[in-house]
Amino acid sequence: MTDKKLAVDTYLELINSNQIRKSRRDKLYGSFTYFLAYRENDFWSKFRLELSKRKLAINTETTANEAAIDLQEAAVKQSRERYSQVSSRNNADVKRSFYDDDTVAEVIDHDVEELAETEITNEVSTGATPFSEVTSSISSMAPALSSSSKRRKADKPITKKNRRSLEGHYQALRGKWILASGTIVEDVLYTAGSDEACASLSFMLDLDDAKTKALFSEEDWNEIISDLPPYENYGEEAGEYLDKCMEVASIEDMRKILEKRQHDPESQLGEAWWKDNAWGVCRRLTTGIKGSFIIMGEKAGHDSSDRRNQDITTVDRKKIGVKADFLWRTISSPDIDWSAGESATVWDSAAMKYRNEGVFKLPRQLHDILVARTCETGGVDSLRQEYVCGLLTGGPVIQRVQICWGTKGENITRFFRSPERRLFPTVQELGISLMAVHDLLVLRATTLRLCNKYEESRREFAKASIKMRRQELLIPSVSPKEKKRKFSLLSSSL
Known part of the structure; x- marks a missing residue:
């Protein structure tokens, strides 16, 4: 509704309708009167500015599409003319072979690509069209070009369903993280994540991302990255054992160290570690931990499945959670996930697989685990000083990923x-090379600390819940005052 007077009259008519209670109507009318007196001009100026931006964006997109269509038609026309000129110069035998459908398609595809590239180069060199618009025009021509010219998008746009989910989640947030400068972290991430699919959609702060850092001032960012939980020390004996390997210069030196076995079987590194395929040692992360196993292969996390099915209805089909290449899981009733990992054949930090799994997929799985364990222990404060760790592997390279809660609030996580x-x-x-083993030991020790803290917090939360439930059963709800409550409790015990 773009007419100012019509919008005001319509809202007043809605307020004065009989469907709204009088107390609610008076409150709405007072708020609207204040809006008309102090905020109306700012609102309509921002509204008109936003409307003009959207119209400009639509016009720009329409112009780009029309230019792409014209470019495509010109390319096809010129390729057909060139093909007819070549075919007319050939003899009958060559001409028959030239009319083969596959050959014609190849010639047209080649000419279209060559002509498109030539025109793009000319436009960019003369300054007629910005390079970003030329790139978007070529991407819109993808069906007309050969399959080799198709490219995956680096940033996946947010869908309407995800946008509605984000808005609903944002409106229901409580206990926001307010920085010393007054900046609300949730509000900044909500604004930043409303255009494309990224970690901000789950209110996760990527501390390694330059775009996320640019959203905040230097003072705010220093406060965000401060007070990170410490890592758990995996023991002095294991550290001394790894230090001995720093001086290895020959196979004889390594044999001497391996033959000198440690007293603690969990901290020693045997010969099987070196003979195994690169990361076979990951299977031993749960050695000696009762009920815990490393589950390899494409397995869906329980917490990810629960998140996807939290709004499921009786007629909906159950959704499968995000799958991981390995899971640290305690087999119980129900099963509990503690860590997850993703792997690739080759390590390439610029590849789409790494950017998807390392920046979004794996952190989201770890986020689901952290949120689920926190809900089971009664609140964020119970696990605020704990990490949920994960692994990324590719060829001979390994990288540890960790996520934790923010220093304040109940919504923001940092990874x-x-x-x-x-x-x-x-x-x-x-x-x-043994620095990789160092990271695995840190992951193991930190996850064990998380398990112990989780069990301790869950017992305390269960005791508090039982105590509160007992009081609710003994104390009638009609006695809200302290004196009457004591009398009711005394009467119930007689």
């Missing part, structure tokens, strides 16, 4: 990636 660790092929570099 970041540790430095990459690589396995080297020579024994002289064994000490550097």
Whole structure:
């Protein structure tokens, strides 16, 4: 509704309708009167500005599409003319072979691509069209070009369903994280995540992302990254054992160290570790932990499945959660997930697979685990100083990912990636290779600390819930005052 007077009259008519209670009507009328007196001009100016921006965006997109269509038609026309000129110069035998459908399609595809590239180069060099508009025009021509010219989009736009889910989630938020400057972190992430699918949709802060950092001032960002929970120390004996390997220069040196076995079987590194395929050691992360297993293969996380099915109805089909390449799971009733990991054949930090799994997919799985464990222990404060860790592997490279809650509030989580660790092929570099084992030991120790803290907090939460439930059963709800409550409790015990 763009007419100012019509909008005001319609809203007043809605307020004065009999469907609204008088108390509610008076409150709405008072708020609307204040709006007309102090906020009306600002609202309509912002509204007109937003409307003009949308019209400009629509016109720009329409112009780009028309230009792409014209470019496509010109390319096809010129390729047909060139084909007819070539075919007329050939003899009958060559001409018959040239009329083969596959050959014609190949020639047209080649000419269209060549002509499109030539015109793009000319437009960019003369400054007639910005390079970003040329790129978008070519992407809209993808069905007319050969399949090799199709490219995956780096940033996936947010869908209408996700936008509605984000708005509903944002409106229901409580206990927001307010920084010392007055900036509300949830409001900033909501504005930033309303255009494209990214970690901000789940109110997760990617501490390694330059775009996320640019959303805040330097003072606000320093407050956000401060007070991160410490890592759990995996023990001095294991550290001393790894330090000995730094001086290895030959196979004989390595044999001496391996033959000198440690007293603690969980912290020693045997010969099977080196013989196994790169990360076979990951299967041993749960060794000695009762009921816990590393489940390899494409398995869906329980917490991810629960999140996807939280609004399911009786007629909907159950949805499967996001699958991980390995899960740290405690087999109980119900099963509990503690960690997850993703793997690739080759490590390439610029590849789409790494950017998808390392920046969004794996952090979202870890986020689901952290939120689920927090809900089971009664609140964010119970696990605010704990990490949920995950792993990214690709070829001989490994990287640890960890997520934790913000220092304040009940909605924001922070995640970041540790430095990459690589396995080297020579024994002289064994000490550097064992930095990967260091990261695995940190993950194991930190996850064990999370398990212990979870069990402790869950017991305390259960005791508090039972105590509260007992009081609710003994104390009538009609006695809200303290004196009457004591009398009711005394009477019920007689």
